[in-house]
Amino acid sequence: MIRKSTAILLLLLSFSLLSCQRDGGQGERGQKDEGRTRGAETEKREVVASLFPLYDFARNVGGERAHVTLLLPPGTESHSFEPKPADIIALTRADIFIYTNKFMEPWVDDILKGVANKDLLVVNASSGLSLMEGSGEDGHDHDREHGHGHDPVDPHVWLDFSNAIRMVNTILEGFLQVDPAHGDIYRKNAEEYQAKLKALDEKFRSTLAGCGQKMFVSGGHSAFGYLARRYGLEYRAAYGFSPDAEPTPGELAEVARILKKNRLHYLFYEELLTPRVAEAIAAETGATLLKLHAAHNVSREEMERGVTFLSLMEENLESLRTGLQCR
Numbered sequence: 001m002i003r004k005s006t007a008i009l010l011l012l013l014s015f016s017l018l019s020c021q022r023d024g025g026q027g028e029r030g031q032k033d034e035g036r037t038r039g040a041e042t043e044k045r046e047v048v049a050s051l052f053p054l055y056d057f058a059r060n061v062g063g064e065r066a067h068v069t070l071l072l073p074p075g076t077e078s079h080s081f082e083p084k085p086a087d088i089i090a091l092t093r094a095d096i097f098i099y100t101n102k103f104m105e106p107w108v109d110d111i112l113k114g115v116a117n118k119d120l121l122v123v124n125a126s127s128g129l130s131l132m133e134g135s136g137e138d139g140h141d142h143d144r145e146h147g148h149g150h151d152p153v154d155p156h157v158w159l160d161f162s163n164a165i166r167m168v169n170t171i172l173e174g175f176l177q178v179d180p181a182h183g184d185i186y187r188k189n190a191e192e193y194q195a196k197l198k199a200l201d202e203k204f205r206s207t208l209a210g211c212g213q214k215m216f217v218s219g220g221h222s223a224f225g226y227l228a229r230r231y232g233l234e235y236r237a238a239y240g241f242s243p244d245a246e247p248t249p250g251e252l253a254e255v256a257r258i259l260k261k262n263r264l265h266y267l268f269y270e271e272l273l274t275p276r277v278a279e280a281i282a283a284e285t286g287a288t289l290l291k292l293h294a295a296h297n298v299s300r301e302e303m304e305r306g307v308t309f310l311s312l313m314e315e316n317l318e319s320l321r322t323g324l325q326c327r
């Protein structure tokens, strides 16, 4: 996944960081404590999250006690992300690193090999969740057919909000481990945020129960299988689980055929990537395009606007309401 040259660079960097840490690590930590009368009270926990949902979950759980950074620069595609030396530095200084799962971020193993930080707590946010396997009927075998070596597993677990609630728990456990003294604050923060996710889930359920259509089609990659399953909807996508494999002309024709056959007037397109494929299908079928944001990452403009996981999902519900003709 990771280029050899990048891997070597990361390895070299980790050695130099390791020696820096031996020389200066202790001193720096000691200084921090001496500099404040009650250093532990004011010191924020450094948290690095790979993808936007985890970033937002961690900000909500950590509250004022955490400084959370998003590893992916805004606008970067997440499945095929290539870590840079600066990312290793961020992790060398962090208390917690949170990622989704090895199918979503296949690059995580490589980046962690380069991190010389034995105190770093690595949190697999999908721990304990069962991942959906591809059935092949909606382009899920696509990656395998093209020989890209992806596992036929759907990694987009956060789009089932009951999973999101459990991911918040897993993240909470991480905070409790690195900062048990403030456990009550983290628990309260997590509970409050989970209540919001639960309300979101109920709003999706009640809205999507009253729609003229049960099927939605995406001209992007297959990211919404969990959402579809949760609310009893049917879902088709032009690509497989990862957006790096281009759909074949045959697969595009199949998506157009599904739209026509089911008399669907709307086609969904995904965030960040140019909706070229979706536009081509829409032009052929006369379908209207609607955005559906899977929230892997956000654009710079969205980051500046202060979008949240909840606000993105509320926008998705409005798109689905229109596309599925819900009451």
Ligand SMILES: [Zn+2]
Residues within 6 Å of the ligand: 079, 156, 221, 222, 223, 241, 242, 243, 294, 296
């Ligand atoms: Zn994806």
